[in-house]
Amino acid sequence: MFCDVTGRETRLPLTICADGLPPRLELSLDTLDTGRIFTKTSHRYEVVLANRGLIPAMFHVILPDTVFSQFIDIRPCTGCIDVDGYQALQIILNADRLGNFEELITIHVECAPDDIVMKFRSAYILVIVVPHVRNALYFRQKVHVL
Numbered sequence: 001m002f003c004d005v006t007g008r009e010t011r012l013p014l015t016i017c018a019d020g021l022p023p024r025l026e027l028s029l030d031t032l033d034t035g036r037i038f039t040k041t042s043h044r045y046e047v048v049l050a051n052r053g054l055i056p057a058m059f060h061v062i063l064p065d066t067v068f069s070q071f072i073d074i075r076p077c078t079g080c081i082d083v084d085g086y087q088a089l090q091i092i093l094n095a096d097r098l099g100n101f102e103e104l105i106t107i108h109v110e111c112a113p114d115d116i117v118m119k120f121r122s123a124y125i126l127v128i129v130v131p132h133v134r135n136a137l138y139f140r141q142k143v144h145v146l
Contacts, residue, residue: 021055022053023109026049035123039096039125040095043093044091048088051085056085059107068101071095071097075090095124
């Protein structure tokens, strides 16, 4: 590229440098707290990614390498969201361990300066099956008879 200057015999070289706006995704929640849930049961949650930028955005989900993260499944884990588009992310939780946990789910957006981070909290509690009252009384009577 050159710049013509009036009164100058030769053109001047012109260099133009610019930085474009990066993709801008927003998550519907910063923190998802499920409270107490039973072990060995499947739970589904949904969060929404919205593209508020001026260009399409490619993303992929990164789960930490921890004990409880192996029980979290996020679908889809990669994708492309058009301008003014939305993508629902299904979070499926199914664990067989007891305890409280807090995981940071990271969503990497290509060409964006920062990742999106969502805090995910839950507490797994034990399911206790109580026999039907009639059966319990029958069992007690049987025990007393023996």
